[in-house]
Amino acid sequence: MRGAVLYGPRDIRFEERDTPRIAQPTDAIITLSATCVCGSDLWPYRGIQAVPEPTPMGHEYCGIVEDVGGAVTKIKPGQFVIGSFFASDNACPNCDAGYQSSCQHREFVGGAQAPVLRVPLADGTLVATADVPTKELIPSLLAVSDVMGTGWFAADAANVKSGCTVAVVGDGAVGLLAVLSAKRMGAERIIAMSRHESRQKLAREFGATDIVTERGEAGVARIMELTGGVGADSVLECVGTQESMMQAIHATRPGGYVSYVGVPHGVELKGEELFFAHVHLHGGPAPVRRFLPKLIDLVCNGKINPGKVFDLTLPLDQVAEGYRAMDERRAIKALLRP
Numbered sequence: 001m002r003g004a005v006l007y008g009p010r011d012i013r014f015e016e017r018d019t020p021r022i023a024q025p026t027d028a029i030i031t032l033s034a035t036c037v038c039g040s041d042l043w044p045y046r047g048i049q050a051v052p053e054p055t056p057m058g059h060e061y062c063g064i065v066e067d068v069g070g071a072v073t074k075i076k077p078g079q080f081v082i083g084s085f086f087a088s089d090n091a092c093p094n095c096d097a098g099y100q101s102s103c104q105h106r107e108f109v110g111g112a113q114a115p116v117l118r119v120p121l122a123d124g125t126l127v128a129t130a131d132v133p134t135k136e137l138i139p140s141l142l143a144v145s146d147v148m149g150t151g152w153f154a155a156d157a158a159n160v161k162s163g164c165t166v167a168v169v170g171d172g173a174v175g176l177l178a179v180l181s182a183k184r185m186g187a188e189r190i191i192a193m194s195r196h197e198s199r200q201k202l203a204r205e206f207g208a209t210d211i212v213t214e215r216g217e218a219g220v221a222r223i224m225e226l227t228g229g230v231g232a233d234s235v236l237e238c239v240g241t242q243e244s245m246m247q248a249i250h251a252t253r254p255g256g257y258v259s260y261v262g263v264p265h266g267v268e269l270k271g272e273e274l275f276f277a278h279v280h281l282h283g284g285p286a287p288v289r290r291f292l293p294k295l296i297d298l299v300c301n302g303k304i305n306p307g308k309v310f311d312l313t314l315p316l317d318q319v320a321e322g323y324r325a326m327d328e329r330r331a332i333k334a335l336l337r338p
């Protein structure tokens with residue numbers, strides 16, 4: 001088969017790779033219905049994160065189970081399944097606590113920008129839909145695999161509650177879906193920080209009540225102005241830079257909550273500043289597996305349509321254009337059809 005391999009900065013190739021096979025008795029092999037490019041794929045693509053060797057890319061997936069190993073009992077060939085970027089046994093103490101992305105036996109699922117994928121720990125990792133979904137539902141079910149689950153975690157970890165005021169830092173797919181999640185959880189006021197018109201429009205569609213175009217301390221000042229000088233109850237940091245993290249902490253009211261779900265690059269927090277900020281901090285790689293059953297249900301019942309973040313659809317062999325379009329911010333998120 002052919003799949004996406006990253007060789008170095010802005011050097012993504014679509015080339016021949018070994019077709020995955022069952023390697024462990026707990027594995028499943030899936031034929032992908034769709035896959036996509038993640039904002040976090042752009043870190044190594046831009047050379048901000050080193051690529052020590054040619055690396056098969058992609059970690060967002062949904063599709064039909066082709067084959068399962070001998071120890072797999074729940075997942076069956078023919079089912080339509082969705083999983084997350086960390087395989088998890090869903091049985092250890094960390095999984096029981098709802099932190100499957102810190103599973104004691106977790107394995108990163110890579111190489112999903114391809115027609116076929118091997119998923120370890122299939123019974124713990126994959127969630128099957130009741131029926132094979134219609135084509136129209138595929139983008140939203142794919143979104144649940146990472147961006148929607150991560151946006152949901154951002155809202156959950158920032159204690160978003162009915163009636164509260166939320167600010168979202170970052171207008172990538174995760175930030176936009178964090179807006180959708182906050183709306184779904186009953187936030188009354190949702191301030192989206194974005195300076196791109198098409199993203200502002202989608203943020204409003206997902207439930208944003210206010211848009212702030214300023215960044216950094218000017219953005220903080222604007223949020224203070226909008227919240228009577230207090231700050232937001234919950235601020236969802238969906239970028240991962242020093243500026244976005246400080247913006248989030250400074251825009252939160254004393255006693256409020258900051259969640260951070262953007263992979264941090266060069267973020268350093270000063271103890272004294274944290275001490276006087278008086279905020280709760282909670283984040284990390286989203287335990288998407290915890291939310292999969294609920295989010296799949298919301299999608300299948302037409303309650304949410306997170307697939308709207310895909311504003312570019314390409315055949316898989318044009319994966320390089322998907323990266324370029326996202327890198328140049330011409331696209332919010334690129335869906336790839338194998």
Ligand SMILES: [Zn+2]
Nearest residue numbers: 092095103104
């Ligand atoms: Zn576990």
